[in-house]
Amino acid sequence: MTTNTNKPQSMEAILGDIVYPALEEILSAKEAAIEMSETTVLFGEGAVLNSLELVSFIVLAEERVNDNLESGGITLTSEKAMSRSSTPFRTVGTLAEYIDELLQEEAAV
Amino acid sequence: MHTRFLLERFRDCGSKEAIIWKGESYSYARLLESIEECRSLLDRYRVQAGSVVVLEGDFTPGTLAFMFALIDRECLIVPLTSGMDSRKEEIYEIAQAQLVLAMDAEDRVSVSSFPTRTSHELLISLQEREHPGLILFSSGSTGKSKATVHDFTVMLKKFATDRVRAGKRIMGFLFFDHIGGINTVLNALSSGGCIVALEDRSPDRVCAAIARHKVQVLPASPTFLNLLLLSEAYRRHDLSSLELINYGTEAMNEHTLTRIREVLPQVGLLQSYGMSEIGIIRSSSRSPDSLWMKFKGEDYETRIVDGLLEVKSEFTMLGYLNAESRFTEDGWYRTGDAAECDGEYFRIRGRQSEMINIGGEKIYPVEIENVLLQMDEVIEVxxxxxxxxxxxxxxxxxxQLxxxxxxxxxxxxxxxxxxxxxxxxxxxxxxxxxxxxxxxNRMKKKRS
Structure with a gap:
């Protein structure tokens, strides 16, 4: 059975297979233990990541999403993402919602 | 007449080996005979002084004989190797080529001529001075090939000075249509040395040729030296004849340098600094395992402006045929290499064009590669x-892990x-x- 699919994944899968493992990899390099939840702030005031860590994290998340896609794949740091009034990179929850949104669009093509 | 001193030296060398090609040895006497044959061919085709002639070949006896015959005739020479095949048409056009001499695999020549008129001012200036010229095309991996124009008489001056030099057996590793390759030819043959031609630049073939032909000097790129280490070809061949590795053409990794010193302790390591635009500059390193170097002789002046190296010398090119000048108003050539300086020594950090600016902080690829290469897990990066x-x-x-x-x-x-x-x-x-x-394709690291 192949897991390759263009069908949107559940929110649990996006969090559990994509966002948390990617974040865990970046946070594991830090000294202090940081708890992860949907409200964990990734970017801006109170963020657990600096800008370089955010870049690495987004790259990892993107790879994880695209590993499971048959199509060309999605880009997380697009002009579209950057120009939104509230950034999708603000928290774990908003990022997961944004990935969900992109996957829905990708599946609709 | 500009090659007179060279031809005299060739005569003095007589039966000494000048070139080894496909395992066969060609003496200086034979090279002189070939030059004579090339002259009659040029006569037959009525090749005049000032003609732009493309010479397609490699370190073969025929190609080198034509090169000296063409210098002697004061032609403007465009050396080309097969690596540039896909760009030939473009090159003929930019150089305003009038004649193409193409050497085949058996070292036989085929001739084609074009009714082109020379109109570029740099080419005309050489014709008016009645000086032979050299036009070199950059490999241009990132876009258009740039054509640099040199006055061949100026380039030959460096080799004309009567220095007592024992002719060494030098590997024809750098490419014939590259400033480093031209330098290899002039250096070897002006000093009674011998060029060993290669058909293939894989580490094992290079090492086999060193062992078989007792090569003493290997001019090479850091990328090749790294391949040599990875392949461990140095274990499989007898490299005891090797005295010197001359490296340049791109920034060297400290790690590669240290490892080469470990595996070939008897070999001297010399860094040279060169590019088509300024020629090859003789330099010396602060210590054998140091990347800090200084230029030797009074031929070149250097300065660092805004972190970038600038060079002034009579040996720099006259200019580009197809690109904006990189000279300052007072005649300094902007190398585009970021450098640090410490007294008279300097160290190249990397190409300005490859500089990574990350959130305002600047770093060069080679500085990062240097660290990653020290990881046991990494073999190339x-x-x-x-x-x-x-x-x-x-x-x-x-x-690559x-x-x-x-x-x-x-x-x-x-x-x-x-x-x-x-x-x-x-x-x-x-x-x-x-x-x-x-x-x-030039044994340099690709960074995409």
Missing amino acids: SVAGEQNLITGTMITATV RDRLPAAEFRARMRAFCRDKLPVWGIPQKCVIVEELAPG
């Missing part, structure tokens, strides 16, 4: 900046390894693991 909307640029490392390793595991080890060796912004944000990192 290429670092480049990639556009990223958060920090403007991010650093991507493409790595010694053993298979999960990507996440490698990334974790890399971050831990780099932590005290690179600034935080210099640790690659993205890693791509590949089976093999092939070098560029």
Whole structure:
């Protein structure tokens, strides 16, 4: 059975297979233990990541999403993402919602 | 007449070996005979002084004989090797070529001529001075080939001075249509040395040729030296004849330099600095394992302006045929190499065009590669900046690993390894693991 699919994944899968493992990899390099939840702030005031860590994290998340896609794949740091009034990179929850949104669009093509 | 001193030296050398091609040895006397034959061919085709002549070949007896015959006739010479085949038409046009001499695999010539008129002012200036010229095309991996124009009489001056030099047996490793290759030819043959031609530049073939033909000097690129280490070809061949490795053409990794010193302790290592635009500059390193160097002789002046190296010398090119001048108003050539200086010594950090600016912090690919190459897991790496909307640029490392390793595991080890060796912004944000990192077509590192 192949897991390759263009069908949107559940929110649990996006969090559990994509966002948390990617974040865990970046946070594991830090000294202090940081708890992860949907409200964990990734970017801006109170963020657990600096800008370089955010870049690495987004790259990892993107790879994880695209590993499971048959199509060309999605880009997380697009002009579209950057120009939104509230950034999708603000928290774990908003990022997961944004990935969900992109996957829905990708599946609709 | 500009080659008179060379032809006299060739005569003095007589039966000494000048070229080894396909395992066969050609003496200076035979080279002189070939030059004579080339002269009659040029007569038959009524090749005049000032003609632009493309010479397609390699370090073969025929190609080199034509080169000296053409210098002697004061032609403007465009050397080409087969690596540039896809750009030939473009090159003929830019150089305003009038004649093409193409050597085949058996070293026989075929001739084609074009009814082109020379109109470029640099070419005309050489014709008016009645000086032979040299037109070199950059490999232009990132876009158009740039054509540099040199006055061949100026270039030959360096070799005309009567220095007592024992002719060495030099490997024809650098390409014939590259400033380093032309330098190899002039250096070897003006001093009664011998050029050993290669058909293939793989580490094993190069080492086999060193062993078989007792090569003493190997001019090479750092990328090739790294391949040599990886292949361990030096274990399989007798390299005891080798006295000197002359490296240049791109920034050297400290790690590669240290390893070469370990595996070939009897070999001297000499860094030279050169580019088509300024020629090859004789230099000396602060110590054998140091990347700090200074230029020898009074031929070149250097200065660092805004962190970038500038060079002034009579040996620099006259200019480009097809690009904006890179000279300052007072005649300094802007190399585009970022450099640091310490008294009279300087060290090249990397090409300005490859500089990665990440959130305002500047770092060069080779500085990062240098650290990653020290990891036991890594056998080759290429670092480049990639556009990223958060920090403007991010650093991507493409790595070839010694053993298979999960990507996440490698990334974790890399971050831990780099932590005290690179600034935080210099640790690659993205890693791509590949089976093999092939070098560029000129044995230089490709950074995409």
